[in-house]
Amino acid sequence: MKPIEITSLVKRYAPGPAAVDGISLLAEQGAVTTLLGPSGCGKTTTLRCIAGLETPDEGEIRMGEQVLFSSRSRVNVPSEDRNIGMVFQNYALWPHMSVRENIGFGLALRGWSRSRIIERIRQVLDLVRLGDRIDAMPGHLSGGQQQRIALGRALAYNPEVLLLDEPLANLDARLREEMRFELRNIQERTGVTAICVTHDQSEAMVLSDKIVVMRDGRIEQEGAPREIYERPRTEFTARFIGLSNLIGISGIEPSGNGLRGRAAFGEIVFPDGTMETQKIAKLSVRPEDVVVSATRPDSLPNAFPAEIKTLVYQGETVAMFADVGGQEIRVHVGRGLEAAEGDRVFLAFHPSRLVPVEA
Amino acid sequence: MPQDIALPRSSLSGSTVLRTRKVSADRTLRWLLWACVFASLGLLVLYPLIWLIMGSFQTAMGEWTLGHYEEVFSSYYLNLLWDSLWFTFLATVVAMALGVPMAWAVARTDMPGKSLFRAASAVTFVLPPLFQAMAFVFIFQPNAGLLNLLFDDLFGVKPFDIFTFSGLVLVTALGAYPQSFLLVDSALRSMDPALEEAATTVGASRWRVLRSITLPLVLPSILTGMNLTAIHNLVVFGPPAVIGIPANIYVMATQIYVELSTFPPRLEFTAALSILFLGFAAILLTFQLFVLRRRSFSTIVGKGMRPREIPLGPWRWAAFALCGALVFTALLFPAAILVSISLSKVWTNWFQLDNFTIAHYVQVLFVHSRTLDSIANTLILALVTVASTLSAGLVIAYIIVKTRHRARQILNYLSFIPYSIPGAVFTVGVILAFIRPPFVLYGTLGILAACYFARFLPFAIQPLSAALRQIDNSLLEAGRVAGAGWWRTTRRITLPLLKFSVLSTVLLVFVACLREVVSAILLAAPNTETMMVSAFRLWEEGAVQETAALMVVLLVLVLVFFTVARSVIGNRLYD
Numbered sequence: 021m022k023p024i025e026i027t028s029l030v031k032r033y034a035p036g037p038a039a040v041d042g043i044s045l046l047a048e049q050g051a052v053t054t055l056l057g058p059s060g061c062g063k064t065t066t067l068r069c070i071a072g073l074e075t076p077d078e079g080e081i082r083m084g085e086q087v088l089f090s091s092r093s094r095v096n097v098p099s100e101d102r103n104i105g106m107v108f109q110n111y112a113l114w115p116h117m118s119v120r121e122n123i124g125f126g127l128a129l130r131g132w133s134r135s136r137i138i139e140r141i142r143q144v145l146d147l148v149r150l151g152d153r154i155d156a157m158p159g160h161l162s163g164g165q166q167q168r169i170a171l172g173r174a175l176a177y178n179p180e181v182l183l184l185d186e187p188l189a190n191l192d193a194r195l196r197e198e199m200r201f202e203l204r205n206i207q208e209r210t211g212v213t214a215i216c217v218t219h220d221q222s223e224a225m226v227l228s229d230k231i232v233v234m235r236d237g238r239i240e241q242e243g244a245p246r247e248i249y250e251r252p253r254t255e256f257t258a259r260f261i262g263l264s265n266l267i268g269i270s271g272i273e274p275s276g277n278g279l280r281g282r283a284a285f286g287e288i289v290f291p292d293g294t295m296e297t298q299k300i301a302k303l304s305v306r307p308e309d310v311v312v313s314a315t316r317p318d319s320l321p322n323a324f325p326a327e328i329k330t331l332v333y334q335g336e337t338v339a340m341f342a343d344v345g346g347q348e349i350r351v352h353v354g355r356g357l358e359a360a361e362g363d364r365v366f367l368a369f370h371p372s373r374l375v376p377v378e379a
Numbered sequence: 380m381p382q383d384i385a386l387p388r389s390s391l392s393g394s395t396v397l398r399t400r401k402v403s404a405d406r407t408l409r410w411l412l413w414a415c416v417f418a419s420l421g422l423l424v425l426y427p428l429i430w431l432i433m434g435s436f437q438t439a440m441g442e443w444t445l446g447h448y449e450e451v452f453s454s455y456y457l458n459l460l461w462d463s464l465w466f467t468f469l470a471t472v473v474a475m476a477l478g479v480p481m482a483w484a485v486a487r488t489d490m491p492g493k494s495l496f497r498a499a500s501a502v503t504f505v506l507p508p509l510f511q512a513m514a515f516v517f518i519f520q521p522n523a524g525l526l527n528l529l530f531d532d533l534f535g536v537k538p539f540d541i542f543t544f545s546g547l548v549l550v551t552a553l554g555a556y557p558q559s560f561l562l563v564d565s566a567l568r569s570m571d572p573a574l575e576e577a578a579t580t581v582g583a584s585r586w587r588v589l590r591s592i593t594l595p596l597v598l599p600s601i602l603t604g605m606n607l608t609a610i611h612n613l614v615v616f617g618p619p620a621v622i623g624i625p626a627n628i629y630v631m632a633t634q635i636y637v638e639l640s641t642f643p644p645r646l647e648f649t650a651a652l653s654i655l656f657l658g659f660a661a662i663l664l665t666f667q668l669f670v671l672r673r674r675s676f677s678t679i680v681g682k683g684m685r686p687r688e689i690p691l692g693p694w695r696w697a698a699f700a701l702c703g704a705l706v707f708t709a710l711l712f713p714a715a716i717l718v719s720i721s722l723s724k725v726w727t728n729w730f731q732l733d734n735f736t737i738a739h740y741v742q743v744l745f746v747h748s749r750t751l752d753s754i755a756n757t758l759i760l761a762l763v764t765v766a767s768t769l770s771a772g773l774v775i776a777y778i779i780v781k782t783r784h785r786a787r788q789i790l791n792y793l794s795f796i797p798y799s800i801p802g803a804v805f806t807v808g809v810i811l812a813f814i815r816p817p818f819v820l821y822g823t824l825g826i827l828a829a830c831y832f833a834r835f836l837p838f839a840i841q842p843l844s845a846a847l848r849q850i851d852n853s854l855l856e857a858g859r860v861a862g863a864g865w866w867r868t869t870r871r872i873t874l875p876l877l878k879f880s881v882l883s884t885v886l887l888v889f890v891a892c893l894r895e896v897v898s899a900i901l902l903a904a905p906n907t908e909t910m911m912v913s914a915f916r917l918w919e920e921g922a923v924q925e926t927a928a929l930m931v932v933l934l935v936l937v938l939v940f941f942t943v944a945r946s947v948i949g950n951r952l953y954d
Contacts, residue, residue, distance in 0.1 A: 073576050099579040106580040112573035116595045125591070126581030173581065183580075 021213050022084030022180045023049040024070060029079035031065050039065045040076070041237035047181075047230075052207055052214040054224040057234035058260070063217045064185060066234075070215060071106050071183050072099030083180055105174030105212075109186040111166045113158035119145070119169055120154050126177045144172040147206060164195045171203070175210060182207070184216040188223055200226040221261045225249070233257050253295070254378045258304040265310070265349050266377070267303045278371060285345025288322050290374040301379040307352040309373035312340070312359075316366050323368040328361050342367060405865045416774050419767075420793050422818075423833045428796065431808030435650035439643075447651035456634075456652065463613065463630040464659070466548060470612040473552035475605055478560035481702050485560075486567035487593075489688040490698040497564065499706040500557040505941045506710075507894040507911065508554035509617030510930055513918060514713030515550050516541055516621055517720060517927075523727050525716070542626035551618045553709040555611050559604030566600035567593070585689060603667065610663050614801040616897040621918065631656040632897060635803045639810075639901055646811060653804040664799050714934070721927035739928040750929055752906065753913035760824060760909060761892035764831040765885050771832075772839030772884065777873070779840070780847040781855070798837040806830055806898040822904040830898050835891050839884050846880035847873075879947060886944035893937050 024047040031040040040062040047053035055063035068074040070081055072088065075096060081089040088097045113122055123144055127137045145151045148168035158166060167187065174182055187203065188196045204227055207214050218224050224231050225245045233240040233248065233256075241248060241257045252258035255266060269288065272281040278291045283303070290303055317323050326342040326349065337352040340359075344367055351367065359365065438444050450456070481500075485493045518525050519541035527537035540546070574596065578588045619633040629637065635656070638649045691698055720726045724736045743750045778784060779791050797805050809830045813820035820826035850873065858868040874881075899909045908916065910933045917926040 071576075071580055073579070099576075100582045100584055102580075103582070104580055106577065108573045108577055110571065110573060112571065112577040114574055114577070114592060114596075125578070125583070129582045129587070173577075177581065 021050050021211055022086075023047060023213060024053075024181055024215060025082045026066070026070070027080040027082075029066065029069060029076050029081065031062075031069060031074060031076045038062075038077075038237050040069065042079070043234070043237070043239050045232055045239065045242065047213060047215050049213050050211045051229035052204070052216060052227050053230045053232060054216045054218060054228040055232050055234055056218055056221060056224045056261075057240075058219060060236075061234040062237040063219075063234050067183055067185055067215060067217045070181070071104055072097065072102050103177075103179050104181045104183055105177070105179035106183040107167075107170045107174050107185065107187045109189055111158075111170035111190075113161075113166055113170055113173070115158055117158075118154075119150070119156050119158070119161075122158065122169060123173045123176045126173065130177055140176060144176045147175070147209070148172045163191055164199065167191060167199065168202075171206065175206075175212065178212075180213065182212045182214040184214060186218055187216065189218070189220070196223070203227060231261075233260065251375055252304055252377055255302055255304070258375070258377050263307050263350060264304045265307065267305065267347065267374075269300065269303055269376075272297050272300055279376075284347050285324050288369065288374070290322075290371050290376060293376055295376055295378065299378050300376040302377050303369075304375045304377050305369050305373055307339070307350045308337070309370065310349060310351040311368040311370065312342075312351055312353055312357070313366050313368065314359075317368050320368040321371060322374075323366050326365055326367045328359055328363045328365060331359070331361055408866055412774050413778075416771055416778070416790070419771060419832070420790070423829050424793055424796055426818075427805065427808035427812040427830075427833070430811040431650050431653060431804070434647045434808075434811040435654050437647050439645075439647060447648045450648060451651045451655050456655075459629055459631070459634055460655065460659070462628065466544070466551075466619075466628075466630055467609055467612045469548045470551040470555060471605060471609045473548060474555040474608050474612070475559050475601075477552065477705055478556040478558070478604070478608075479563050479601060481556075481705060482560045482563035482567060484698045484702060486564050487689055488691050488695065488698065490691060490695045490702065492699055492703065496702050496706055499710050500560050501945070502938065502941070503554065503706075503710045504557035504561060505890060505894070505937060506554075506934060507617055507896055507937075508551065508615055509621065509896055509911070509915070510717065510934060511554050511709065511713045512550050512618040512621045513926065513930065514716045515546070517716055517726070517923070519546065525727070528727055541622055544626070544628055547618055547622045547626065547628060550622060551612055551615060553705075554615070554618065555608050556705070556709065558608045558611055559601070562604040562607065563597055563600050566597045570596055606663055606667050610660065610667075613660060613663065614803065614897075616803065616900075620915070631659075632801065632803045635807060636897070636900060639807075646807070646814070649807050650811060653801075653807045656801060657804050660801050660804075661799070717927045717930055717934075721924055721931050723924065726923045726927075739924040740932075743925055743928045743932065747925070749908070750910075750913050750917075750925070753908045753910045753929075754932075756824060756907055757893065757909045757911075760827055760831060761889050763828045764835055764892050765888050767828070767832045768836045768839040768888050769881065769884060771836060772843050773874075773877075773881075775836075776840050776844035776847050777869075780844045781852070794840055795837050797833045802834060802895075802897045803901065805834060806901045809833075809898075810902065821902075822907070824907050827899065827902050827907060827909070830902060831892055831895065834895075834898060835888050838888050838891055842880050842884050842887070843877065846877055850876050883944050883947045886940050886947065890937055890940045890944065893933060893940070 026046075027044050028042050029040055029044070030038050030042050032038045043062070043066065045053070055066060057063050065074060069076045069089070076089060076091065078091045079089070080087065080092070083102070086097075087093070087095045088102055089095060114125075117125065120138075120141055123141045124137050127140055132140070141154065142151065145154060148171055150165060150168055150172070153161065153165065153169075158169070161169065167190075171187070184203075188199050191199060200223055207227075216224075216227055218227075228245055230242060231245055231248045232242040235256055241253050243251075248257065248261055252261060252264070258264040258266060267283050267288070269281040269283050272279055274280070274292075275289055278289055279297065279300075280287060280289045281300075282288075288303070311317065311320065313323075316325075324344050326344040328340055328342050329348070330339075330341040332339040332341075333355075336355075338355060338357055340351040340353055340357075342349050342351060342365070349367060435447055436443055436445065438446070481496065484490045485496050516524070519527070519539040521527065521537060521540045521542065524537075524539055524541065527539050530539075531537050541550070570593075575588050575592055578592045579585075583591065614632055616632045616636070619628070619630045620636065622628075623630060623633055624637075631652075635649055635653060638645050638652065721739055722736065723734050724738075725734060728734050744754075745751070775790055775794055779787050809826060810821065812818070813826050813829060820829060854872060854876070855868055858872045859865075863871065894911070895909070896911045896915070899912045900915060903909065903912045910929060914926050914929045914933065917929065
């Protein structure tokens with residue numbers, strides 16, 4: 021199990037903007053690092069560069085001490101010599117081989133003895149909980165089963181790194197939710213270094229130790245899931261990860277031990293973060309962090325009168341769309357709320373829940 | 380009555396009176412279409428087949444006999460059968476050895492010139508094999524062959540002789556290689572590249588990926604290609620006619636031609652011979668339908684990512700040279716030879732400016748009544764065949780795909796019978812059927828039209844039913860719910876959606892009519908020759924330059940229509 025370190029990686033397909041535009045990142049040993057972003061952000065290309073399926077134009081990729089690719093010293097280890105395991109989006113199980121042959125292929129290539137191979141196949145199938153399908157052909161397996169066989173095939177020969185390309189995208193919603201935890205569980209048990217690519221932020225939350233948000237071939241922000249969700253640094257991250265209300269703000273000045281600025285609906289105070297004051301464009305606040313009350317809450321700053329426009333029951337919570345001085349704010353409130361559309365209420369933003377973001 | 384899309388009556392709008400009238404008019408129309416389709420298939424497909432079988436048990440005087448079969452199983456014809464199979468086998472092996480490696484190089488490596496090789500192979504696929512055969516005879520015939528004359532000038536020897544078994548096999552293989560090439564190339568291209576990448580990531584070398592993943596996955600396509608090549612070689616007429624006959628090598632197709640060219644033609648005996656021939660074609664075809672079809676893996680998944688090309692390094696130029704040599708020998712060289720001969724005053728002199736003339740084209744296109752007639756005949760025949768196969772094809776495809784009528788499978792099988800029978804064999808049935816009352820068509824263009832209809836109908840049904848299958852039933856149901864009757868739905872929704880498929884079908888059937896040899900030769904009377912027949916007769920009479928000029932005209936026509944068809948298929952808007 022080794023870490024993967026990428027330095028200034030560039031990959032161009034055609035003249036014009038690079039698909040991957042000089043990214044550097046560290047995928048720590050034994051952890052799950054997730055590349056998250058909209059389609060076309062370069063996450064899959066980055067993963068394929070690590071796998072050796074694409075040849076980067078510039079930069080360096082290292083696995084532990086070993087250089088896998090370096091444009092400067094002209095090293096490019098072929099994919100088959102990198103000792104990685106990869107799960108493809110469509111699983112890519114070989115349709116002409118049984119489950120046993122699919123998993124055993126990589127072991128046979130490494131010169132394992134027959135008895136060791138069969139023992140290992142059984143271990144792997146136990147790990148992915150498909151011990152009874154050893155002789156099945158891939159075409160006869162369900163999507164979820166194929167997914168687990170693909171995972172088993174990639175893990176069978178104890179690769180240094182496990183690469184997952186949108187591993188859950190082809191499953192239906194319910195199975196996808198289950199498999200997130202299963203995948204996490206299997207990774208923890210094997211302790212393999214994993215790099216995962218996804219466009220599904222809730223998948224990234226569950227799976228990852230570290231999330232790398234990508235946009236247009238660059239890294240927008242990286243950090244633990246909690247940090248990314250609670251402390252987005254840019255408007256893009258705030259919008260892309262979860263739901264966010266973005267409040268435009270101007271005229272920022274110091275106020276006590278925090279900052280103060282003007283929003284469309286009034287003056288608002290918020291904490292001073294690490295960001296330079298001039299860069300702050302908006303304040304991000306999550307729908308579940310907005311406090312609703314029928315009367316003006318005297319104990320809270322940043323309370324503003326609002327009118328409830330729409331209430332939508334969504335199961336666990338109720339989504340409320342309220343008008344605050346011309347701006348629409350989305351609030352998630354508990355099901356116990358007793359209010360009706362058209363009611364006048366107060367919305368309060370606790371300063372600690374207001375996150376200043378760049379444009 | 381046909382029960383097409385079953386809709387509750389209440390969902391049709393409009394007043395009761397109006398609706399009843401519309402529905403009954405629709406019923407009459409549909410009934411008429413059905414009757415026409417069944418009558419024409421009965422007359423043009425079943426009736427010739429019945430006569431083929433009956434005729435094989437009759438003497439020329441109409442008495443019942445088993446004598447033809449006794450003769451068919453005599454040693455001469457059994458030897459002929461053996462020769463046919465041996466020839467088919469060898470030509471198939473050579474064609475596969477040419478086509479499959481080239482498919483791999485084109486689909487999977489970084490060899491230059493791939494689109495050129497693809498296009499050239501597609502063109503070779505559609506040109507009649509007669510064309511290469513003629514060109515190779517011009518070059519390699521023992522006395523007057525151009526290369527023999529060149530060698531005679533230089534070294535005083537004439538080393539080449541095309542009129543041998545190996546010459547026949549090689550020329551046939553050159554015309555047949557695109558069958559496997561096109562199939563394997565498209566299988567390789569449609570294969571999900573992730574399957575090969577997955578093997579790379581688990582540690583397989585390129586060679587190992589090729590051996591353990593790629594090859595097993597395209598093996599069904601290779602086998603199918605081999606089988607199609609074998610069927611092609613078994614029934615091919617051009618090379619066995621112009622190379623085999625002078626070399627005294629006969630195969631089934633040419634033997635049928637010879638039996639019918641003697642006087643008096645031995646029609647009934649030929650029917651028995653044809654049935655033996657049919658038996659062997661049927662074996663290959665059954666293999667195709669029941670063994671190979673089940674063995675394919677559905678590998679077409681994924682997001683259409685372009686497979687990585689295997690870098691061949693300096694070998695890419697070697698691969699380019701080999702593929703280039705094949706394309707040159709199979710297409711460019713023979714075409715160039717035909718063109719240059721058609722423009723020569725003295726054909727045995729190599730092309731020189733003082734040897735240049737367009738007199739042969741003038742002769743063929745404006746003067747010689749025989750070739751003029753043949754051009755007119757060909758165009759009339761092609762237009763009639765296009766019109767008849769297209770209209771019948773639309774109705775049949777509609778019935779097969781969009782209705783649940785009990786008889787639709789019968790219709791399906793019936794219309795595909797001629798597809799599974801060697802052209803020469805079916806044509807013998809057509810002669811037997813239409814040489815006698817009540818339908819005497821022999822000696823007219825009508826018998827050619829009848830034969831072409833039955834033989835090319837599957838060419839129309841296939842693309843049309845595929846296109847119809849793409850049209851979701853809900854589109855038609857929406858039309859009916861909106862209040863349109865069956866005929867209006869068909870006219871306003873179905874047919875416009877089929878526009879491009881119809882166009883490409885028209886072009887493909889047209890091309891098939893232009894390039895048809897064997898049926899035309901067996902059916903043509905002196906005044907009903909097609910261009911192919913005229914070219915063949917001129918060839919037999921030794922009018923070398925006229926033959927070449929007429930062939931060039933024909934090839935240009937085929938190429939123009941084929942190119943247009945391909946660009947139409949390539950730009951389908953609705954599929």
